[in-house]
Amino acid sequence: MLLRKVEKFLRAHDMPATKFGRLAAGDPRFVLDLRMGRIPRPRTEARTLGWMAEFAATAAASDTEILEKKDFAHAL
DSSP: OHHHHHHHHHHHHTOOHHHHHHHHHSOTTHHHHHHTTOOOOHHHHHHHHHHHHHHHHHHHHHHHHHHHHHHHHHHO
């Protein structure tokens, strides 16, 4: 179920629902509508899941980069 995955994503990335909707679907009410029972089209669902995966990968890469820089700073 898309809503469950979105809610988990919002908690994991500490992201407001309206920001997620704006970035992932171009609709700030997207998550609010899902919470009210909106069933997105399969293409919208796939696009949203793809955006979430890309965002998570980018966030993980930047987190790793930050940690590597911190480790390097401690080595000096």
